[in-house]
Amino acid sequence: MMxxxxxxxxxxxxxxxxxxxxxxRAETALTESMNALKNVDVDTAKRIVKSDSELNQxxxxxxxxxAKLIATQQPVAxxxxxxxxxxxxxxxxxxxxxxAVDIAKVVIRLDxxxxxxxxxxxxxxxxxxxxxxxxxxxxxxxxxxxxxxxxAKDDDQVDALYSQIIRELFSLMVENPKxxxxxxxxxxxxxxxxxxxDHATNIAESVVYLMTGKRPDLNQ
Numbered sequence: 001m002m003x004x005x006x007x008x009x010x011x012x013x014x015x016x017x018x019x020x021x022x023x024x025r026a027e028t029a030l031t032e033s034m035n036a037l038k039n040v041d042v043d044t045a046k047r048i049v050k051s052d053s054e055l056n057q058x059x060x061x062x063x064x065x066x067a068k069l070i071a072t073q074q075p076v077a078x079x080x081x082x083x084x085x086x087x088x089x090x091x092x093x094x095x096x097x098x099x100a101v102d103i104a105k106v107v108i109r110l111d112x113x114x115x116x117x118x119x120x121x122x123x124x125x126x127x128x129x130x131x132x133x134x135x136x137x138x139x140x141x142x143x144x145x146x147x148x149x150x151x152a153k154d155d156d157q158v159d160a161l162y163s164q165i166i167r168e169l170f171s172l173m174v175e176n177p178k179x180x181x182x183x184x185x186x187x188x189x190x191x192x193x194x195x196x197x198d199h200a201t202n203i204a205e206s207v208v209y210l211m212t213g214k215r216p217d218l219n220q
Contacts, residue, residue, distance in 0.1 A: 004073060011069040015062055015086045016141060022058045022093040023137040027130050029055075029100035030196060034126045036107045037189065038119055045107035048100065055097035062090040078210070085206045089140060092199040092206075096133065099192045099199075106185045106192075116172060116179045122189055125161045128154055129197045136203035145211050148204040158197040165190045 029048055036044040066083045069075065075083060135151035138144070169183040209215045 008073045018062050026093050026096040027133045033100045033103040045104040048104035052101045055094050059090045059094040085210050092202045096196045096199050099196045102192045116182050121161050121165045125193045132200035136200045139207045148207040152201045152204040155197050155201050162190050162194045
């Protein structure tokens with residue numbers, strides 16, 4: 001029995017390390033795609049799009065190890081819940097990577113044209129979301145429900161900034177119809193960042209569920 005438990009704990013530790021690596025990669029992809037946007041740097045954006053498959057491979061590894069643990073160890077109760085939640089978290093992290101790639105694709109579509117306005121709120125949004133990614137994953141590693149709730153609370157700031165950005169871009173479009181194309185692309189970026197925040201909040205929810213057995217709705 002002891003050997004089985006050791007094998008199980010080792011498998012869980014492997015999964016946790018993979019999730020941490022996925023989180024780091026998702027956060028880096030977000031930060032780099034935002035830097036590419038600020039500098040309208042098409043080369044960096046293309047590199048981000050190319051590296052997307054790495055996150056997918058890590059998600060597959062999590063699934064493989066988790067499936068093997070379920071088949072060979074037959075975990076019950078919280079142990080089983082932990083594996084199922086790891087699947088969910090890896091899926092949320094993989095989606096974050098996809099959304100960071102979507103930001104990079106906007107940079108490619110801008111194709112070097114100067115920005116219609118200095119970017120202030122979009123980078124602020126992205127900075128908050130980068131912290132949310134870190135905190136939500138840390139709350140999983142430490143089994144810290146309070147940190148999970150704090151991470152989810154940060155989503156309110158993200159939503160407020162997103163609303164502000166949309167209002168400003170809409171005003172720009174009304175004042176100068178020539179800005180419409182780029183303003184639409186920048187509003188998409190806001191939407192992508194907001195959705196990354198939603199996935200970070202999903203992770204926080206998963207942590208609360210893991211620790212309490214109750215699934216809260218933090219994505220208000």
